[in-house]
Amino acid sequence: DVRLGGADRAHDGREVRHGGQSAAVAVAAPAAGRASRSPRRPPSPASVAAVADDASAFFWNPAGLAGVRRSQIVLFRGDQVAGTATAVSVLAARPSTGTLGISYLLLDVGDQQLTDDQGNDLGTVSVRNHLGVVSGAARIFDRVSLGMSFKVVQFSLSCRGLCQDQGTTATTYAVDLGMQATPIDRLRVGAMIAHLGPRLQLLNAAQADP
Secondary structure, rough: EEEEEEEEOOOOOHHOEEEOEEEEEEEEEEEOOOOOOOOOOOHHHHHHHHHHHOOOOOHHHHHHHHHHOEEEEEEEEEEEOOOOEEEEEEEEEOOOOOOEEEEEEEEEEEEEEOOOOOOOOOEEEEEEEEEEEEEEEEEEEEEEEEEEEEEEEOOOOOOOOOOOOOOOOEEEEEEEEEEEEEEOOOOEEEEEEEOOOOOOOOOOOOHOOO
């Protein structure tokens, strides 16, 4: 299958803020429902961690990928608070064993003109965030799924014009571990440990994230 969709659930901004931290989230939600997507009450990351069971689980809780029943290619695109997000996910699903997948996301923050103190144009600054994810998930028991993602994150700031020495690139990697369970009918519980990895490292090590 090839599917197209909006990217409003594709990225929550957390992947570009790696600081060697880990975060645990445990929530409960109706197993048969979905997190609300109303403009007045947007879904929280905690609620989506429990109910995500499609290709968007790459970015919310890798255990949710165990809910994918068919191999597929999914394209996401949409406007985020920080910029325009474009993502592609390729999933190989086998209900008897689990789901493997790879995903790439580009967050285009946009361009900005750079000027000196006198207002002279020095060039154009572009900011891009790249995220590559390899994930696997399986249903361990009838009501329990486990998943893991390995992520490579790159922050890139480049400048075209008289400011070529202003460019910066920072790269890091991280691991996400996730679990989803349905202890009773119509109740799903999700937990996730996110962003286990080192801090962002710049090309100049002396500029590394403090």
